[in-house]
Amino acid sequence: MTLDDAPLLADLMPWSVAPLRLGRGWPTGPDAACLRARWDAFVKAEGPDREALLEPTRSRTLHSAVAQLPGGSGGTEKLARASGPCPEPVRVLRAPFDEQWLIPDHRLIDAARPELWRVADDHQVFLVETDDGVLATSALPLLRPGRIRPLHRRPGGTEPNLAPGLLDHLTARLGLPVTPADVLAWVLTATGPGLAVPLTEDPELWTHGVESGHRTLWLMRRNGERPRLPGGRRPYVRAPLPSRPLTLHYEREEETLYLDEGRISPVPPEAWDYEVGGVRVLEEWFTARTAEPAEPGTLAAIRPTAWPQAWTSELLELITVLALLAAGREDLTVTRPITAADLTAAGVLPVPDAARRPASVLDHHEEGPEGQFTLI
Numbered sequence: 001m002t003l004d005d006a007p008l009l010a011d012l013m014p015w016s017v018a019p020l021r022l023g024r025g026w027p028t029g030p031d032a033a034c035l036r037a038r039w040d041a042f043v044k045a046e047g048p049d050r051e052a053l054l055e056p057t058r059s060r061t062l063h064s065a066v067a068q069l070p071g072g073s074g075g076t077e078k079l080a081r082a083s084g085p086c087p088e089p090v091r092v093l094r095a096p097f098d099e100q101w102l103i104p105d106h107r108l109i110d111a112a113r114p115e116l117w118r119v120a121d122d123h124q125v126f127l128v129e130t131d132d133g134v135l136a137t138s139a140l141p142l143l144r145p146g147r148i149r150p151l152h153r154r155p156g157g158t159e160p161n162l163a164p165g166l167l168d169h170l171t172a173r174l175g176l177p178v179t180p181a182d183v184l185a186w187v188l189t190a191t192g193p194g195l196a197v198p199l200t201e202d203p204e205l206w207t208h209g210v211e212s213g214h215r216t217l218w219l220m221r222r223n224g225e226r227p228r229l230p231g232g233r234r235p236y237v238r239a240p241l242p243s244r245p246l247t248l249h250y251e252r253e254e255e256t257l258y259l260d261e262g263r264i265s266p267v268p269p270e271a272w273d274y275e276v277g278g279v280r281v282l283e284e285w286f287t288a289r290t291a292e293p294a295e296p297g298t299l300a301a302i303r304p305t306a307w308p309q310a311w312t313s314e315l316l317e318l319i320t321v322l323a324l325l326a327a328g329r330e331d332l333t334v335t336r337p338i339t340a341a342d343l344t345a346a347g348v349l350p351v352p353d354a355a356r357r358p359a360s361v362l363d364h365h366e367e368g369p370e371g372q373f374t375l376i
Contacts, residue, residue: 006198016147023110026299039086059110065369070117074105096276123157153359173201185213199338239263270326
């Protein structure tokens, strides 16, 4: 089988959403307390000072009339009159494997993609397209420019975002029950260049690929039981990290990661070398927390005065995740293929247009601008 014969991810998981566009950097960051401090500074400012702090765009100004985000996050009065406490920050995937925080206020986000917020819950998994393939996350993704494909079209883990008839067809061909999560796990294992997803009717190969994909999914979502490397290979802080580390350096022979004079080891070379889109994940994660401060007087300049202990814990976990992902990588050779032509003959493809659009999930009123309710 060649990848030219394989179905495309865009057909197997047909509903996709463009990535969010923030329009300004200050509503997001790696420290939730700083986001609250930024919001407090914003609402304390008045007139031109508040406008400058917002960093207005054509989509968002102090006078934009904006509906509330699904889920009831943020106010709806115009930002020129906004007051009160900061909406509780939520977890987002800011960069590959880098979970940060976001102020979930529609008035601060140029393009928030409300259809994603409507289906974001504990059951949801977001598949994110990257230059290298796909990533999976439980947090709302902010990565650009790849499309976002939710596993479920409705809240509560109902109605899978899969080509209609795909699950039944795979179950019949494999002689095994196939769940939406199984398909997602296979996608994580088998997706190739051009986001082609070769399928198989070999039950042993399918089971192996799905098991590998479920482990990858567990590592990428990073919720529930924490991953651990075998004893003796677990990274620890060997020398205390400075209050504000400025440099990151890796010694391959020592398997040691230096943050200035602070030391973490062992750090497997596979974790240090792990890249997405040609960018080393650990370096990008560190830079997001230690880059030169923003221009004084801007909200982005409000940042931790010292390295929080939580970041050290997150770094140790990230090293573990990357090491385990690298160790679990494998090139899957697909035999007994199910081709795109097979799916077309079975009536699974082409996908109906309705499957490419969001489902209607409005079972309650959502608050519109200035506290009014949107007519449904």
